[in-house]
Amino acid sequence: MTVASPFSVKRYRAVALALLFSVHWLPASAADPIKAEAATVAVATEATFAPEIAEDPAFSRYLDLLMVGRAWDKLDAALLADCALQLAEGERVLHRTHHAITAEQLLALATKIAADKRDLATLERLAKACEAAKNTAALEKITFARKLAGQSRGAEPAASVSALDTNPKQLIIYQKALKGLRAADILGDAKYLDQLDADLKSKQGPLKDLTSQQRDNLQKLVGKSRAALPTADNQALVGTLSKLKASSRGFGCRFGSLFGGMSFFGDDDFEEEEYEEEFVTPHPVVRPVTPQPAPQPPLPQWLIGAWQLMDGRTGGATFVEFTPDGKFITIDTAQTAQGVQETGRSTASARYSTNGLQLGDKLFQVSSSTPGILMLTLNGTAVQIKRVDQPAAAPGGGGQPNAPGQPNPGPGGNNPRPGVIKLRPQVPGGPVVANQLPASMQGTWFEVTRNRLGDEILIRYDFNADGTYDLQQFAVSEDGEVDLNSPIAQLSKKVPAAQRTIAFANGQLTLGAGQRFAEGPMTATVTTDSNGEPALGLGNSGRVLTRSP
Numbered sequence: 001m002t003v004a005s006p007f008s009v010k011r012y013r014a015v016a017l018a019l020l021f022s023v024h025w026l027p028a029s030a031a032d033p034i035k036a037e038a039a040t041v042a043v044a045t046e047a048t049f050a051p052e053i054a055e056d057p058a059f060s061r062y063l064d065l066l067m068v069g070r071a072w073d074k075l076d077a078a079l080l081a082d083c084a085l086q087l088a089e090g091e092r093v094l095h096r097t098h099h100a101i102t103a104e105q106l107l108a109l110a111t112k113i114a115a116d117k118r119d120l121a122t123l124e125r126l127a128k129a130c131e132a133a134k135n136t137a138a139l140e141k142i143t144f145a146r147k148l149a150g151q152s153r154g155a156e157p158a159a160s161v162s163a164l165d166t167n168p169k170q171l172i173i174y175q176k177a178l179k180g181l182r183a184a185d186i187l188g189d190a191k192y193l194d195q196l197d198a199d200l201k202s203k204q205g206p207l208k209d210l211t212s213q214q215r216d217n218l219q220k221l222v223g224k225s226r227a228a229l230p231t232a233d234n235q236a237l238v239g240t241l242s243k244l245k246a247s248s249r250g251f252g253c254r255f256g257s258l259f260g261g262m263s264f265f266g267d268d269d270f271e272e273e274e275y276e277e278e279f280v281t282p283h284p285v286v287r288p289v290t291p292q293p294a295p296q297p298p299l300p301q302w303l304i305g306a307w308q309l310m311d312g313r314t315g316g317a318t319f320v321e322f323t324p325d326g327k328f329i330t331i332d333t334a335q336t337a338q339g340v341q342e343t344g345r346s347t348a349s350a351r352y353s354t355n356g357l358q359l360g361d362k363l364f365q366v367s368s369s370t371p372g373i374l375m376l377t378l379n380g381t382a383v384q385i386k387r388v389d390q391p392a393a394a395p396g397g398g399g400q401p402n403a404p405g406q407p408n409p410g411p412g413g414n415n416p417r418p419g420v421i422k423l424r425p426q427v428p429g430g431p432v433v434a435n436q437l438p439a440s441m442q443g444t445w446f447e448v449t450r451n452r453l454g455d456e457i458l459i460r461y462d463f464n465a466d467g468t469y470d471l472q473q474f475a476v477s478e479d480g481e482v483d484l485n486s487p488i489a490q491l492s493k494k495v496p497a498a499q500r501t502i503a504f505a506n507g508q509l510t511l512g513a514g515q516r517f518a519e520g521p522m523t524a525t526v527t528t529d530s531n532g533e534p535a536l537g538l539g540n541s542g543r544v545l546t547r548s549p
Helices: 065-074 077-094 103-116 120-132 136-150 168-187 190-201 212-227 235-248 272-280
Strands: 002-004 305-309 316-322 327-336 339-353 356-359 362-370 373-378 381-387 443-450 456-463 469-475 481-483 502-505 508-511 522-528 534-538 544-546
Touching (some): 077 103, 103 136, 103 168, 168 190, 168 235
Parallel strands (some): 002 481
Antiparallel strands (some): 305 316, 327 339, 362 373, 443 544, 456 469, 502 508, 508 522
């Protein structure tokens, strides 16, 4: 799997760390020759797909060839499986195969890609279809692929290059070569491997900017791919899929080297002029600046500070605090043998206007008849809060006069001191002392898993020395890329810090409630992965956290 962080360049985000965390195969394009050929570029203006592809109108109700091209372009196992099953139904009804491609070929491709991407859901669907059709030969291959997909696989050392030793342009070219290699492995495309090998040995052409380390790595991978090539010639299928991929990109796509397979470099996938214009020498754009009104503070000064809910409770209290940046913090407390302890905390946004006080999604009406006490009314129900901090006196003494539509801020002026509520941590599950959490457990860990929908995700664990932790979920693209700057979920945004605590005893690290997004407490123990590297084992689940994805 590839982990990437965004560059400040248009179109190519998430590539700077692509090789820092060891690049696996990056499937995204067909197994086509890398070297750009000097063929005349033809533009698709009328034909839906390349005229060299044998059309078969009788199958049009069962299969859209452009869908096959899109699925192969993205190496989408699920979509290729759909195409294979649709084509198989057409072959069953018509008692013959399609002129351009067969269901058996698509089924084999979908199986290989699903195994490579560990797409167990697609493999299970294909297995059920083959079992119903009594296709025992295909079922045996799918069963083997399911076992392969369930096995853990380490990173390919030859595909690892430090991002510190390369530049964005080299990374783009290197990744395209890796994508082509992955597709060539799946398809058994010897012609692509020969072309890539020739370009690596040449000092000119599309690979001229690669570093020596990148060239050596690609040479090793080409050697491994050649050793695994099937003996049968597969160039007819290679050509068909190349044409379908090109046609699926719609009107205006360039067919360039269509007769010999689409080229990765030299067509619309990558152009030197486009790179220079778009990434190297961008032209500055000067726009007139429109004066903007000064932003209004979310809360007035007389409201900022600490307050207590007047609910008549004994043995505990509820405090609220309004902060200068527009936050409304609620803190529940209880009296224990150790003193007043915090039992819960929540935070919402707050904004004051002539319409009232907006707390979260509720709008309260505010009034005051007694200095230092506010009445908040919502739908006819009123609560009172009183100040518990002591605002400093305003210059000249006395209180701040009421502004139109504002309640009386009470005695003491308009300069309250926010943040005065200081409670001891809740007794159960409080943060551990820093030196109680071993250094071997502290820091960042990763887990690659799947969500309930079967989509591959990356989970980042951050175990802090102060006894707190956080989790982030990241989506994994079809190309195996992850943007570490764009989490799709973050535990600290859903669970307060008081619940995200770590307890350490008897060599085990126990995470508080809310671990892995409300799945409950779990334990972790120091162990090693299959490569002997440090790892954390989660309970008895068999899941392992590693230092790198």
